[in-house]
Amino acid sequence: MLTGLYxxxxxxxxxxxxxxxxxxxxxxxxxxxxxxIDGHEVTNLDLFAARAPAEPLVLYVCIYQPGFSYLNKRAEIHARYPDLDVRPFTRLFHAAASSVLPYLFFEAPARLREKLGRYEYISQLFSDDLSRSTLSGHLAFRLTGEFEQIVSSARRDVPFLLDALSPAVTYIDAGAFDGDTAEEFVSMTGGRFGHLCLVEPDANNIARAQQRLAGLVQPDRVTFRQEAVSDVRGMMGFNALGSVGSALDAGAEDQVNTALLSDFDKEGQLYFKLDIEGAEVPALRASLDFIAARRPFMAISVYHRPDDLLDAMTLLEGIDGYRFYLRCHGPAGEDLMLYAIPA
Known part of the structure; x- marks a missing residue:
């Protein structure tokens, strides 16, 4: 059998x-x-498939990017080569490449099974059935590697959030990347907001965000801050990749200013989106007093580490007056977001 890593x-x-x-x-x-590459031949799909029927072929799709759908890619490959055995990379996680784990929210199934009781507990804290089915589908995906288990929904399909936002809300987009989610926020709200604050440590990403929002939002209604939201104020190492992978790294030579959530306080209603490459839980932990006092709306990424959701819920469940929702906005299990909505 000839194995291919796509x-x-x-x-x-x-x-x-x-x-x-x-x-x-x-x-x-x-x-x-x-x-x-790394001692292995590189070919394309057509040349790989042409090796059949001389030898059995199995192709593992080893692509995992925002917006990439394994199911769509498999369908695309099967439309051209119906008999090709196409499998997800998660099958390798559970077998030949288990040493790669943990990777993002993926971890060894045995470790995940030990935590199912905790997940069942936080499932009861969610405010609707779609949150619970989103969680159960995501856990089934992590355990089996089957992308068909994922329950996903559009980013704008969040009526519990949109119906509660004030027309004067200040939206703090922490980990703004190139302004894509800020642009979607403008569209989702129909321009009904007070101010946008895009927080992004990567200068290249900031420049792209400024271009994206130019002409879409009046200049006096948007602020760009080249900073990183963290659990401390000061300077920290940062890997500026000019992509979604830019992240804090204590060992990096480049330095960036870091800030706490409270540094973005402003009169009126606040809404934080936190997608800061695994720094979400430490940032929340360092700002619990501020969160309890100001009770901002929050959308928190909980897919960068295996325990992100468990740890975030452990921190926030003790703050009175929040309702919790879980949504997966990515077709491949990424963009798993915990929404904390003040009652």
Whole structure:
């Protein structure tokens, strides 16, 4: 049997380095065709599929990016090669490449099963059935690796949030990237907000956000701050990749200013979106007194670490007057968001 890893990028190489059995990379990038990466041949899908029926083929899709759908990619491949055995990279997580774990929210199934009782407890704290089915589907996906288990919904399908926001709300987009979620917020609210504050430590991302929002929002209604929300004030190492992967890193040479949630306080209703590459829980922990006093609306990313959701709920459940909702806005289990809505 000939094994192919579809995707010779970060995830594919990481998985490949953990596999002892021989394989080849399959990649769509023309410049990679015919090269050797980490000691493995790189070919394209057509040349890989052409090796059948001389030998059985299995192709693991090792791509995991925002907006990428494994199910759509599998359907696309099967439309061209119906008999090709296509599998998700999660199958390798549970077998030949288990040493890669933990990776984002993925962890060994045995470890996850030990926590199911805690997940059942927080499930009862959610305010609607869709939150509970979102959680159960996400857990089933993590346990089985089957993308079909995911329950996802559109980012704008959050009536519990939109119906409660004031027309004068201040929206603090922490981890604003290139302004994509701020742009969607403007669209979702129909422009009914007081002020936007985009917080993004990567200068290249800030520049792209400014271009994206130019002409969409009046200049006096938007602020751009090149900072990182964290659990301390000061300076911290930062890897500026100009992508969604830009993140704080104590060992990095580049430095960026860090701030607490309370540093963005402003009179009136506050709404924080926290998507800060795994720093969400420490940022919440450092600002619990501020959260309890001001009770802002919050949308918190809980998919960068295996225990993000458990840890965030442990911190927030003790604050009176919040209702909690869970939504998965990504087709592949990413963008799992915990919404904390003041009653």
């Amino acid at each position: 995707g010779a990028g970060f995830l594919g190489r990481k998985i490949g380095q953990a596999i002892d059995a021989p394989f080849i990379f399959v990649d769509d990038t023309p410049a990679k065709l015919g090269t050797v």
